[in-house]
Amino acid sequence: MKIAIVGIGSIGGTLARRLVTAGHDVWVANSRGKDSVSAFAQEAGATPADLKEAVANAETVILSIPLPAMAQLPAALLAGLPASVPVVDTSNYYPGLRDARIAALDAGQTESVWVSEQLGRPVIKAFNNILAYSLEHLGKPNGSTGRLGVAVAGDDADQKQAVMKLVDEVGFEAVDSGVLQDSWRQQPCTPAYCCDYTADEMRPALAAAVEGVAARKREEFIARVTELFAKQPSHADVVAFNRSFNTVG
DSSP states (O other): OOEEOOSHHHHHHHHHHHHTTTEEEEEEEOOOOOOOHHHHHHHHTTOOOHHHHHHTTEEEEESSSSSSGGSSSOOOTTTTOEEEEEEEOOOOOTTTTOOOOOOHTTTTTTTHHHHHHHHTTTOOOEESSSOOHHHHHHHOOOTTTTTTTEEOOOHHHHHHHHHHHHHHHOOOOOEESSSSSGGGGSTSEEEEEEEOOOOOHHHOOOHOHHHHHHHHHHHHHHHHHHHHHHTOHHHHHHHHHHHHHOOOO
16 A cells, blocks of 8 residues: 655654555655655655655555644645545644644644644544554554554544554554544543553543543643653653543543
């Protein structure tokens, strides 16, 4: 399968490596052009490309760029893709930490619904509620005990199943988290966000989320996570922080 990955940061880059290992034809690109991704592509076994080349004839597109950058992608970038091709959004909204403020999100709109509006086509939300370290190091074969879960939300059942299969191929248990409108349940500051939960642990965590609570906790989260990373925390420290902070209430 040809998979286009736009963005080769901690999540996009790790996905590229894992999907190459799984046997896929992975093309990588970013907004700075082919030359800027060539060294990474050679190391990962992927094909470097500009945005248009990467997306052309892709069977899945993964957008792993900062959320505000979704609105800056070329307007016609995805126009030639068949409606059946899944477009995966891995982004999260971190205002004040990395991202400029977006009024609609501050007002409570679900992040990936906003992304879908910017792109002009539906998206599947996935790989946003797992830490980059976990994605790189903690995958396990299907059937393994303690396999971590990754939430997948979207409106098209076939697209969702295709993305859930990719989740399985890179070593994780896909958890169906509902329609795209409900993907707020896997956004930052919710109980299922980046806690290294198994699939069985993640399902009740998704169900426990209360709409609106995460938005009210966002400013405190940004402040506290900034303090946390100033101390160069271990992966275990980050997971413990998330499990403590992302409780309901």
